[in-house]
Amino acid sequence: MVTATQDRPATVGELRASGHRQLSVKQEIRENLLAALRDGRDPWQGIVGFEDTVIPQLERALIAGHDVVLLGERGQGKTRLLRTLSVLLDEWTPVIEGSELGEHPYEPISPASVRRAAELGDDLPVAWRHRSERYAEKLATPDTSVADLIGDVDPVKVAEGRSLGDPETIHFGLVPRMHRGIVAINELPDLAERIQVSLLNVMEERDIQVRGYTLRLDLDVLLVASANPEDYTNRGRIITPLKDRFGAEIRTHYPLILDHEIAVIRQESHLDATVPDYLLEVLARFTQLLRESTSVDQRSGVSARFAIAASETVAASAVHRGAILSEAEPVARPVDLGTVIEVLRGKIEFESGEEGREIEVLEHLLRRATADTARERLGGIDFAPLVAAVDQGDPVITGERITAKALLAELPELAVLDEVAKRLGANSDGERAAAAEMALEGLYLARRISKVAGDDGQLVYG
Structure with a gap:
């Protein structure tokens, strides 16, 4: 993350004065994709053989604002395709300086950021995050835990004097840390079924649950995943409720010609x-x-x-x-x-x-x-x-x-x-x-x- 420079607003007051418009991550991707299509630009550099098959399906899914899972055998370029999605994000986006979740200055969601925004008002400092920092990738392994993806109570914060019921005792996992970004999970069926359950609220209700209490965080993420077809792998499966929450399921393939x-x-x-x-x-x-x-x-x-x-x-x-x-x-x-x-x-x-x-x-x-x-x-x-x-x-x-x-x-x-x-x-x-x-x-x-x-x-x- 870079701090504000001379040509970028340094506070939320300056940001509003500049006419900056807040968009959700899916709206941002949609607008940038449509602009590229109108201008005849190819946002899928380095992707070969999917031009008439996979790419049109993926573009329609992104325009519709869907979370996406790519199904295909090994070595078909699924991960490569997921990594190109970050190109569709704005090159720079404003965030609350020092915020743990990279929240937009107009819409703080964590207790600490909400408190700072109320105290500082238009003087709330703004930093700028590059799109490469808004894409996170996780390889689903059997030892992946809910804490890795969602978060857990941080014993250090409890030892500092906070009570267990205080939301600020939570150490956030990968998904909330990618608020206003893209989270890619490779080999999703390898994720234990009980861990897949932890993603259900993130994808539908857009909140997270940690231990004994619920944090009503209005998370803004695009969740994408890759998986082998179920008839190939015996390592696991995508549970039915999670599969139902993906708006698009797209099959990839090997080069056809x-x-x-x-x-x-x-x-x-x-x-x-x-x-x-x-x-x-x-x-x-x-x-x-x-x-x-x-x-x-x-x-x-x-x-x-x-x-x-x-x-x-x-x-x-x-x-x-x-x-x-x-x-x-x-x-x-x-x-x-x-x-x-x-x-x-x-x-x-x-x-x-x-x-x-x-x-x-x-x-x-x-x-x-x-x-x-x-x-x-x-x-x-x-x-x-x-x-x-x-x-x-x-x-x-x-x-x-x-x-x-x-x-x-x-x-x-x-x-x-x-x-x-x-x-x-x-x-x-x-x-x-x-x-x-x-x-x-x-x-x-x-x-x-x-x-x-x-x-x-x-x-x-x-």
Whole structure:
């Protein structure tokens, strides 16, 4: 929180003189959202794939002033979407300076603030709170208590001489502290049912109950939550009265088209080496094939984090090779795709009948993704000269311990390889080696050449 500056009112009297208008948090979000829609601005920066499905539903819920719960499998961007809501708040909002609950200067609600407002009148000091301070997020864990969310009697305040019945003995929890803000609860079903009950009054009557007495605090909060579908999780459920109090229940989903899957990978991954676009496409196709496979437990889902981690693993494999073989600018190649299965297979949950076949299933789907990408990217190129050269000449050897320059030295000088490099946007030696390897792998998967894996990790195309 920042104190008033020269261009902002410093007291409630100055605030009234400035013409400031008080709005509830839901009215504030509604007006800012409608203004963004009228101006053609996108308030949902960084959200990919929800433009025609989830976002319109969420916008209607916010315009209606509803509390919202997002339902979806893991890794569908629910938390990311909730965190963008703070952008719809005013950048700065006035609060009573020093107030525990961040109350609006026009409407104090805690006993201490009501008393100060009565004593000071128009001289009540005003501070300004940034919208980033008006969003709070709580991961629902089994050990979350009512005190964490709502509050509890503070023994220190009692020891100072206050009586137990004094409302000022309460230490407020997360929800009242976010008065005039947004409270997000992640994985709501993980919250014990008796703790969920404590939210009922907050969402409907807008007051809180602590221990043996009720505080009539006119709380102004937007409560949002995320949850897995009930048919997936056995950890808990949203109790019926609480679910009834959410005005909107919106289903999220994984990216529906390939371009969105690739965009999520590009946006979220941190790559330490050059990873060509076509390898990211392979990983995106691989992820989508996993989501369609009957061998994979689709109730669990295949998180977007899988594709992100896969791209980072492929980049790390290239960096690893570069360090060992002294390559100055490491570039990922198709040979690095195999590391994804080795490192990330534990992130996929398989159907019980597939026990022992997990590696086989993953390898099959990765081959399909690679073949589909090679066909899409390199379709229409006449590979007959390359097939003939490989068939009649020396085999082409690649692998995790083969440098890009060594691979290029083994390749015949053919115009078709120049065309492949141009089609795949390859310029440097590392990129040209990766493009040539992609062409060879595509020919192998089309059964036009053979590939043999050696004991030392080498791959021989012949």
